[in-house]
Amino acid sequence: MRRVTLGTNGPEVGVQGLGCMGMNEFYGEIRGTATRAESLAVMSRALELGVTLFDTADAYGWGANEELLGSFLKLGHRDQVVTATKFGLVPTAGTPGRRKIRGDAAYVRQACEASLRRLGVETIDLYYMHRRDMHIPIEETVGAMAELVAAGKIRHLGMSEATAAELRAATAVHPIAVLQSEWSVFSRDIEDGPVQAARELGVALVPYSPLGRGLLTGGFRSTDDLPAGDLRRSHPRFMGHNASINVALLAPVRSLARAHAATPAQIALAWVQHRADSWGLTVVPVPGSQEVRQVEENAAAAELKLNAEELAVLEPLAARVAGDRYADMSHTSARRT
Template sequence: MAQVRRIKLGSQGLEVSAQGLGCLGMSVFYGPPKPESDMISLIHHAINSGVTFLDTFDAYGPFTNEILLGKALKDGVREKVELATKFGLRYSDGKREIRGDPQYVRAACEGNLKRLGVDSIDLYYQHQIDTRVPIEVTVGELKKLVEEGKIKYIGLSEASAATIRRAHAVHPITAVQLEWSLWSRDVEEDIIPTCRELGIGIVAYSPLGRGFLSSGPKLLDELTKEDYRKHLPRFQPENLEHNKKIFERVNEMAARKGCTPSQLALAWVHHEGNDVCPIPGTTKIENFNQNIGALSVKLTPEEKAELEAFASMDNVKGDRYATGFLLISRQTRRHSLRGKPLKDMPSAMSSFAS
């Protein structure tokens, strides 16, 4: 099994495993919730394998994923991990709302701590930006939580470059979480350079294109009716025929290199820099083992350039999320959607899935 190296995430002192584990799919979005005992075994296997950076969110369930991690982190396990969770979505009267006001930030953090059964959160992200509240106000409250010891480091998710700068001026931002993979590369234009200028770590969610870069079009045949990926634009017939060409090229190169397509796609993310930590999610130990094998895959500059040539932003058809569900898209990364009625969306998509 590949050795999981450690990296410095950002310039504020946080050290994590070079690859993390996204826990969303254990509880929601990717079909029915998985058996709790199996998921706890998977989490323990990940930790024992050296993957100690765990990512969750109170909206996954809602709440059930944090409760699951709380159970997994008992009996001395907590001290072995770097725990990341998020706040920012509130459900009320059948609607979801982005919240960043100080009162909500504090209340959300108390709930996170209770469900996770911990005294402090290692990395606490604002999941989306509340455009009604100046980011300086939100980060000001997070700064107080750091001073009180309830959180150790502050992160942002799906934020614009301008927002990242404003937030960082109030209190150092340790990491920005964003979607980054071979077929989601728009962040390379200004967000990644901004993070690097400011010494902010980068956490890449969905580094396998929600499974498409692992399995290609056949992934759709394996999805249950509850799986929200069935609704994603890139998986729709009008886009799938075009997008499958990207997978085919990745698969061809993987065969040449003697690795799997998912290992090659993950290796590309790792080769983007030592300030980048991908957090692929899985619910199967065999897939987890395959994912950490990506750490042993080496790419030459020529191979990296070849991958990027056929997986450029312009070569992908379809947006990241469906209209109405799309909180921040390729075109609207600087805006947020508030108050979308849950009844107007597929039930599996009632929260933002990262």
């Protein structure tokens, strides 16, 4: 797999990464999350294919996902994997499923130490502010992250769902290697501000949910397809009439997939790479994979080429998508301009 450098002086990684979140949480309790053996097999196959950026967070399974990745690193893979994790989302006591956001310096240090322990590493390669704490100056949060770099606890800084102004303010404190935000054929709101700022500042893009949380794989037909406990049941794009509209929008994606003897997911991932090229950006999407076949399918998309006419067919889709990305968009860059 082709390799790229994240940011001006960030780590070198394969042009596609691996999202680990779904291995522990959020996508259902019937099929449930992948078993530990399945997850380790996915990680192993990803490495064989040249995927080296492994994305997790302390909020995924409230530490369980970091521990899972840590168990893989202990199998002799530490030097092969660029570990990326996040801080900032904190469970609310007595209210299951509810979270608050913290970005005060004391919490940044506390969260980092806990992540280091769960991952079983001395240094985190890429450490993200998961969401901005609006009650704390961004200079305090990023300043605390910079202190952790100086202490050798982390190597590079990232921000998730940051606005253009927040990205610029953070960069004034310490270089930022990566901006992670949702970006896909169906979700393009970061192109109105954050993408321009990233290009100006030499920041790489790591799109999460490049497959629209499964919408763009072609496997979703209605909310009834989602198991009990699946977080997507509360996402507007997967609910009721919105779901019907969005499934119908896949027709041109399916058509292109047939023309390329590919899958809809591969077309969606290829679009992200082409769109980033048009902006002059380095991009490493992190699609989630719970099965070996999925990581193989996703990795193959890194070599898929779409021509100008094909890209034009996909151009209008995002404007036609029904429903917001989240039920509460207040903590996304799209609503904090």
